[in-house]
Amino acid sequence: MELRHLRYFAVLAEELHFGRAAERLHMAQPPLSQRIRDLERELGVRLFDRTRHRVQLTEAGALLLEHVRPVLAGVDTAREAMRRIRPGEAGVLRVGVPPDTGPTVLRTLTAGFADRVPDVLIDLHELTTDEQLARLREGELDAGVVRHPSDTVGLESGPVARRELGVVLRADHSAAAGGGAVRLRDLDGAPLVIFPRAMAPRLYDHMLTICRDEGFLPGSIRHARNPNFVHGLVLAGRGIHLNEAPATPLIDGLVWRPLERDTLAWLTSVVWVPSRHNEAIASFAEAVSESLAEAGHQIADTASGG
Incomplete structure (x- = not known):
């Protein structure tokens, strides 16, 4: 029994019309009819009474619907939870910046990020390099702006900006x-x-x-x-x-x-956990590079692994 077959069944049970159900499911009517027949064959019961003019749930169909609805709701909840933990997709990107980050850099950074990803709020945290690295690995930050050399094993890094001291x-x-x-x-x-x-x-x-x-x-x-x-x-x-x-x-x-x-120079880059990289983090890295370049930093190399 496949999850998609249960979803097909639930939609048809709500619509009680093959044409409308197929439209909701973005599929043709014949494949939907076949999937319902397959499900009935697998369960050994008839789920719907069909006539030329109407479709009705059988007693077995009504019983199955009671069990299917919480299963599908649980799956949807799990998917939403997974979607929300991906950086930026919950509407917030949690990032760390060094305590001595200047106000002009912060202004340019936040404005540049907002231009690139207007639907995502940037949540800034003033943290040292080692504090950021620890929180990244614990999943408490989505990205960090760190100084090198630092322990970035297992992390990916954006372009490095150099500023002589x-x-x-x-x-x-x-x-x-x-x-x-x-x-x-x-x-x-x-x-x-x-x-x-x-x-x-x-x-x-x-x-x-x-x-x-x-x-x-x-x-x-x-x-x-x-x-x-x-x-x-x-x-x-x-x-x-x-x-x-x-x-x-x-x-x-x-x-x-x-x-x-x-x-002597500050070497600064954005770092993140590779499995969590997405468009919001990429946009943040671009905004950081842009803001540091405007503050006099030079981009030293391209993105690399840690």
């Missing part, structure tokens, strides 16, 4: 003089203000390794994630900070300088 210094710091590019080795021994390692362990270790290789060994390390707290520490002389060029002017007493070599 510079250094935020007190205006009276010796390395700020002249307004030119700064060599990392000229910062050797200075305290470093950096995000907590738990936010993105691989990226944290990667950055400190590059600093060491370039001749910069921090005299001490202070951790901070809030930009205002970071800048307050730098202004108080408690360290220097590595980051991309600021989108808005820094407060008085602070300056940003580019690094002489482009060895």
